[in-house]
Amino acid sequence: MADTSGDLAPDRTGEAWTQPLESLDPSDGTLWSRGVLHDYLRRLREEDPVHWSPTGPSGPFWSVTKFDDIVAIDGNHQVFSSDRDIVVGDQPEGFAIKNFIQSDPPVHDVQRKSVSPAVAPARLADLEALIRQRTAAVLDGLPRNETFDWVDRVSIELTTQFLATLFDFPWEDRRLLPFWSDITTANEQAGNVTFPAEERERILMECLDYFSRLWAERAAAPPKFDFLSLLAHNPGTRDMLDDPMEFLGNILLLIVGGNDTTRNSMSGGVLFMNQFPGEWAKLKANPGLTMSLVPEIIRFQSPVAHMRRTALADFELRGRQIKKGDRVVMWYASGNRDGEVVERPDDFIIDRPRARHHVAFGFGIHRCMGNRAAELQLKILWEEILERFDRIELAGEPQRAVSNFILGYTKMPVRIPG
Secondary structure (H helix, E strand, O other): OOOOOOOOOOOOOOHHHHOOHHHOOOOOOHHHHOOOHHHHHHHHHHHOOEEEEOOOEOEOEEEEOOHHHHHHHHOOOOOEEOOOOOOOOOOOHHHOOOOHHHOOOOHHHHHHHHHHHHHOHHHHHHHHHHHHHHHHHHHHOOOOOOEEEHHHHHHHHHHHHHHHHHHOOOHHHOOHHHHHHHHHHOOHHHOOOOOOHHHHHHHHHHHHHHHHHHHHHHHHOOOOOOHHHHHHHOOOOOOHHHOHHHHHHHHHHHHHHHHHHHHHHHHHHHHHHHHOHHHHHHHHHOHHHHHHHHHHHHHHHOOEOEEEEEEOOOEEEOOEEEOOOOEEEEEHHHHOOOOOOOOOOOOOOOOOOOOOOOOOOOOHHHOOOOHHHHHHHHHHHHHHHHHHOOOOEEOOOOEEOOOOOEOOEEEOEEEOOO
């Protein structure tokens, strides 16, 4: 397929285009918050798709920015390891969590399999009516003709309710889940230096204490389908609490995975419909397009910007020599804008053919376990929006998170006429 991403020539006068190529470092966590990350990634795709950056948070790393190269690396866990670190920077030795996405087989396979029944198709089918009921209630409670924050009132609330169900978490404390999620990803390794490391560790130890108490309750009770009960009763994971950092790591993985990605896609979809109003008209005329709308939102947002691997052996890619021990960062947000694979990649097109042909969920053994759960929540949200609102208007510029890992929104002012 021809690269049509340049049909509308990008502005090449900004910082991404005027500095020396060798100094380009897409791991700067402010790039997303300042709205220039995609410029950096575009230049790397065009000029140096396997790029060596000497200045990452923990030293030099490779940036891989083309769709097919990302798929090749993500599908080759024998050479590219996830063990311990999946973001650009290395975790501090004194506070390094472990979890199954930061593991290789066989540990990865055992731990992932233990919790996957919580988001299996049959379980999601059982939860669909409840998700729809809660979504309708949240949307019905929104004000008309006044500005409010979509992130807090809708995106965080809906994903938190669903996550609380997956954990069977105390309902009155459910807002602790997005709080812990935000603390988890607010770290220097992910490009955010705004939060003190000592305070982050203190809060996450409180999270560990809270979930340790819940674990004891679930271990003593009959098995159920929530994450904690599944972990506590599976022979391969029932001793996980003996390694507190592994237990904490898996809890945080499930919180972040179940919260940040869906939450930011819920916000991103509203933003994109305002940026591309013709697509909203198209959806109103044909509500059946929600089936292709959802993966297009996920592709266009790419809520997880990257995943990092560590080379276990020397490897050649596009003529570049990756050495054993090198950090290799797959920029999903770039692969999803690769014009050699995605036609008109910088346009939001809700009836895109092969809409699910994206790398936002990763590829291979680490492909997102909860991808179907995310798609279901987004599908229901947009079906219920169509039932109620003629439009949702952006009432100001959204505020973006400081991160090179989670491409998120902290606030999004909107107004619903009516």
